[in-house]
Amino acid sequence: MEKSLKRMATMQRLQTTGLSLFYEKGYYNTSVDDILKRLSLSKGAFYYHYESKEDFFIQIIENLVVRKVYSLLIEPIEGHEHTLDLITNCFENALETAVHNELDYGFVLNNFINEFNGRNELVMKHLNEVLKVWEVTLVSAIQRGKFNGHIDRHIDAEGVAIFLMSSFMGIRTLMVETAPSARKYRFMSQLRFYFKSIEPKQTSQYNQ
Amino acid sequence: MEKSLKRMATMQRLQTTGLSLFYEKGYYNTSVDDILKRLSLSKGAFYYHYESKEDFFIQIIENLVVRKVYSLLIEPIEGHEHTLDLITNCFENALETAVHNELDYGFVLNNFINEFNGRNELVMKHLNEVLKVWEVTLVSAIQRGKFNGHIDRHIDAEGVAIFLMSSFMGIRTLMVETAPSARKYRFMSQLRFYFKSIEPKQTSQYNQ
DNA sequence: AGTGAAACCGACTAAGGAGTCGGGAAAATA
DNA sequence: TATTTTCCCGACTCCTTAGTCGGTTTCACT
Numbered sequence: 159m160e161k162s163l164k165r166m167a168t169m170q171r172l173q174t175t176g177l178s179l180f181y182e183k184g185y186y187n188t189s190v191d192d193i194l195k196r197l198s199l200s201k202g203a204f205y206y207h208y209e210s211k212e213d214f215f216i217q218i219i220e221n222l223v224v225r226k227v228y229s230l231l232i233e234p235i236e237g238h239e240h241t242l243d244l245i246t247n248c249f250e251n252a253l254e255t256a257v258h259n260e261l262d263y264g265f266v267l268n269n270f271i272n273e274f275n276g277r278n279e280l281v282m283k284h285l286n287e288v289l290k291v292w293e294v295t296l297v298s299a300i301q302r303g304k305f306n307g308h309i310d311r312h313i314d315a316e317g318v319a320i321f322l323m324s325s326f327m328g329i330r331t332l333m334v335e336t337a338p339s340a341r342k343y344r345f346m347s348q349l350r351f352y353f354k355s356i357e358p359k360q361t362s363q364y365n366q
Numbered sequence: 367m368e369k370s371l372k373r374m375a376t377m378q379r380l381q382t383t384g385l386s387l388f389y390e391k392g393y394y395n396t397s398v399d400d401i402l403k404r405l406s407l408s409k410g411a412f413y414y415h416y417e418s419k420e421d422f423f424i425q426i427i428e429n430l431v432v433r434k435v436y437s438l439l440i441e442p443i444e445g446h447e448h449t450l451d452l453i454t455n456c457f458e459n460a461l462e463t464a465v466h467n468e469l470d471y472g473f474v475l476n477n478f479i480n481e482f483n484g485r486n487e488l489v490m491k492h493l494n495e496v497l498k499v500w501e502v503t504l505v506s507a508i509q510r511g512k513f514n515g516h517i518d519r520h521i522d523a524e525g526v527a528i529f530l531m532s533s534f535m536g537i538r539t540l541m542v543e544t545a546p547s548a549r550k551y552r553f554m555s556q557l558r559f560y561f562k563s564i565e566p567k568q569t570s571q572y573n574q
Numbered sequence: 575a576g577t578g579a580a581a582c583c584g585a586c587t588a589a590g591g592a593g594t595c596g597g598g599a600a601a602a603t604a
Numbered sequence: 605t606a607t608t609t610t611c612c613c614g615a616c617t618c619c620t621t622a623g624t625c626g627g628t629t630t631c632a633c634t
Binding site for chain 1: 544560562
């Protein structure tokens, strides 16, 4: 017999509320009681379903963060159209949700990596795995682009991937406080310049 | 009578040790006692010199972080040579310290912004001020570059600045766990591509 | 040496945290 | 209906933390 529906419903409520608070206030700065209070649940309920706060958090990553990152940042670039257009649209959409202050899972990842780095190896392992999948997806999308002639053949796919991930995570940090919409616009505009520079050039071969 | 030397020495010791621990473990995850223990000092000493943990932290930002960010990220690009070269070298150097796992103040800034965002307005005010100075410096450097013909006149200086800040903060996050040296190399290589794309278009007398 | 201020000590308080546990209610099963 | 299983309650323990405070040491200056 599968997991009881009631059990799953409670676990789900705990996780979504937990993620929302962890994102808002940080993991170490959010107590289990904070989450419980918001749901009018008790300590007993929490520890009936989860071994510990850490276990709880890891399940949140696996169940919520990973899946959202997949659907927002990974699946959209797995198509077979023009690679750079796919990535452009993907970033555009992801940043748009950020502008509206929704829970933005790309940034959730960035936040948590910063918070747990050097502090919790186990959690970092899970977060790094998500990053790795993102990276691999980008790399193969770029290689597809090279193959299809949308990207210069001399370009280092790995390098482009790193650069894209960097700039995305960075802009999310910068969008947090100041003029998110304007910054998003400027960022996307510069991203297009960058993409232009890695498109095939008929005349030159000064790449490496 | 000038501020007692002893007082200043103790405050300095507290601040450098404090920053080092805050950077390593995070602000909320580092107790005042942690810092005191490392210096074999007592609670009394700490609260004799500082009003609160928050006050202490803000003084660290003002005294250590701000000055280091200036000397590492701001002053180096205030020169009058080729703008994009200045920025390239500046990033190169800043990332090199990161590779060697030294206390990297550019990243300190990134870390703290992530940690305090939405949680402590006062601290964020101070951190944002540092960011703002960095941004302004970048913008005027880029405008100088446009004026000197090193950068295309149609480029949005503000956009370039945002893009640079983003990518720098992002790569620092990515360098934390995985292959920092390789990632730095790839990042710098892509940065040069990007710079190429914002140089003046026509192969004129300027760029060759 | 004597004195007052500056610098520091460390036990203490109050608050809040994670995790425990005996028990009770609700739902499933017999 | 009776009984077992699932789910949840909330008081409790033990621990850590920021901040306090009365007291002691160190230092500068006479």
